[in-house]
Amino acid sequence: MAKQLKLLGILLRSLCVFIGVSCTPLLAVADDQRVLVLDEAQAPFNLAEYSSYLIDPVAFETTWQDRLQLEGLIGLPATSFAPVTTRKIGFGWSNAVHHIKTPLVNPTDQTQAWVLAFNQIAWGHKVAYLVIEGEPLPTEPLFIFPDVEPWQDRDRFQHIEFEMPSNGRGTLYVSYANNSSYAPLSIENAGTYETRRMVSELRIYILLGLVLGVTVLTVSLLGVLYQRVAVFYALYLTFSTFHLCYVLGLFPFIPFLAEYVYPIMRFWWAAFALMSYLLFQRSFFATAPQVPKWVGRVLLVAAGLVLATTFAFDFLGAPFEPVIVWSSVCICLIAANGIVAIIKRVSGRWFFAAGCLMLVVMLVPLNLSDFLTAHYTYEEAATVFLFGLAFEAIALSCAMFARVRELRAEKEEALVAELKAAEERRTMSERLATAAHDIQQPLTSMKLAAQDNQKQLDELGGAIEFLDEIVKSQLTGDGIEHKPPSSDAGEREEIELNVILDNLKTMFTAEADDKGLTFETVPTSKIAFVNAFALMRVLSNLVSNAIKNTDTGGVTVQSIADEDRVGVEVRDTGPGLSPEQLSKLKTPYHRAGDYDGHGLGLAIVEQLCAENRFEMRVEPNEPQGTSFQIWLPAPED
Known part of the structure; x- marks a missing residue:
């Protein structure tokens, strides 16, 4: 132990000579x-x-x-x-x-x-x-x-x-x-003697002024980004400055407070400075979501124990050694947080870690000075701390500049992505409107031709009527833009679900056959009181997506019911959907598979369900596939 203390004394003397002590x-x-x-x-x-x-x-x-x-x-x-x-x-x-x-x-x-x-x-x-x-x-x-x-x-x-x-x-x-x-x-x-003391004091005042200038700049920069972080760092600087002024004999009113007003005040200044820095680190990590929450809880507990040990020493007569021991533990914790910042890739991590390391180098001799008074003076340790305070503030300022640059880059990327998405939406709307306008006249002609042979082409006329309604909705602007739910989104009427199921069978049987899939609608006698056109749009989008994402097996549409409601279920034997995939598919222009289309299906379904008070549930279809359930509002609603 004596050799280690002697080596520490030599290192500190070398540092003191370097800084002019x-x-x-x-x-x-x-x-x-x-x-x-x-x-x-x-x-x-x-x-x-x-x-x-x-x-x-x-x-x-x-x-x-x-x-x-x-x-x-x-x-x-x-x-x-x-x-x-x-x-x-x-x-x-x-x-x-x-x-x-x-x-x-x-x-x-x-x-x-x-x-x-x-x-x-x-x-x-x-x-x-x-x-x-x-x-x-x-x-x-x-x-x-x-x-x-x-x-x-x-x-x-x-x-x-x-x-x-x-x-x-x-x-x-x-x-x-x-x-x-x-x-x-x-x-x-x-x-x-008086001249030497005056020169030494002037040098310390100049150094203190430079340090305060750097730290004020750091606090200002912190305040722009994170106000709470800036508050704790400012408190740390304030209590550290008071403690240093007491030790170095600067500004007579500060030593007067510690000598005559409350003799233990210098210990409280040191304790509050250490507490504030721990809370500063906690607030800094709170701005980085990649840092685990338990790190902040550990720092909060450590700050509380600094307060508790100092209180026990001052008011309960406890020995001073526990204060020093726990302060040393907190210093190690500060160093460990620098490593955490590097591992978790926190913005400005290298500068932050350098600041933590500098603070440890400053605090170790200051923390042990009461026990190593034979090897260096408290004033020498405080002067080293003052120099280190400037370097630590510079490192933290660099960390904040790095954070500002990262935030700017993130905002620019988000803005570019938003502009790109807006351009895609505008282009898609123009294409949809043009396509709707171009096919409206052929659909009308097909419908008139079907009326000449109504008996044979009954089913074809219903499908064309449905397509005509979709075209009209597109031309009136009822596209994929999200609107708030409305209680009168469409006229509700009593309808047999079999009519909807038959229309779906007519529309999609050929498409399913073309892929080698089975498409089945299960007949039902259930009656619903809904906007038939909106329900048809919802189910046609779900069936279309199911056929596109199913390679083997088939798609089944059937009615479902509980105590007071009825609904329609679309089941497929495709690869299924995870919750993350389902969330993305509800976003316009996002597709789950590699096929022709624009990725609007589920976005339209979600909007229509909200407007018509339909409830959509998604469950796995054992052993493979997905089940989409559309529950319709009860008649009394």
Whole structure:
């Protein structure tokens, strides 16, 4: 474990150097060489290289007043203090009181002015004493926090100036207690400290402004496409910004809230930021239908548990470790969601996955900083997070641009398909109207000729009459365009179903014989009260489709009945229809087989059934084929 932590510290130091964070390399210094020679040319000095530490045996942050006092520390043997062997002074999550001892030497003939910098915002407890050899013990501490007055310095990172006499030797004692056992102490030149802090703060403000500019653009783009997604991402950015401003000491009112108004507020900011990002991912996946619904439920539960663990830590006194453990699980979940986006081929998946990976890289050091305070500072981790926030926002913006392009392509394809379908409908309507006009006169002549020999051509005249009615309906515009159901779509009359069945037999027997099929109508004595012409059109379309889609066997038409209704059934021995095929066949110009025709049959049937209150049922015709049942309204209707 020690090797892994050391490797993590090296990686983070390399990253910090890359982004401009000031950090001093760790030197292996023997115990007898742990004396800090205050040479201005070598400043600033990281006190971890020159200090020893002692963990107070009885005192904790909650019992700060019971700690070892200065006299007790001076009276301890030198072996009571162990050398600090890590890059920073930090001992992980613990609220024990720690005592730091650092020998100082001024090798010059002049009094030197130095700054003891704590390099952290005002939190926890701390006190510092400077004991000069040959001088009485100090009666007042060099620095103490909290004091009677709150910390008022413009620089939110606590520090204090002190002087070392010429050729003087002394020992700096610093006692502190905070949740992270964290004290990245340094000694710097008094004349350059303020300038360094100002430059560092200005660099952070500029970086924060750039990050906020990028993220505002991302939120705006999200808001155009998905408002709920944009809301959760904006909340994530808001809480993350508050947390970073607190850690980095930016905008005094933010640290004031966390220091004096509600000391645990920084933990809630971090928890709300993580919750908002999980809910952002859930909302983002909700826009992608190919992502399973259970992924969103898992993210919702994870966000709820973040809230629950933080609540237990703050209000129920639960240990902090479960908060860190569950936060780590959520970080792994965020990374897994990037993989889900790639597998499910979500729009902009590569950019989304890159953003998830970047967030994981940002959150891991920040999440573990309270436990790895000896290897890097919380401020370094927060600065890394700030850089990562910009890259993550850029990646998400690219994902949204990819989504916009995909939506545009989908709309263009849909528009082209709609225009093509409209053109086909217009062309087909023109063809139908022309064909109807051309055949109307020959049909009329055939009908007049049939009247001369009425006895022999009775059946032929009925068929021609039916065709003539269809032509008239086409010429008056009663085509395939869908119309709302109407209670007076046609005149209803009492009719024997045998008349309909005989007409069907006359019309389709020759066509069935030509394909080598049998066509049978079963005689019946049932009577119906319907629009006979509409029923004839419905059944003729169904019989025509059945013959066209049947290769062996035959087609049978017969009457059916239940307690209060009668109907007609058309059964065939064709290949049958699946529900998906049936749904497509109800769409105009869609055909089930490879035969001449325009695919209008079932579309016309569905329209006529709606207009005349017929009920159409489709069932399999065991062992093979399809059964279409047309149930007619009861007479009292």
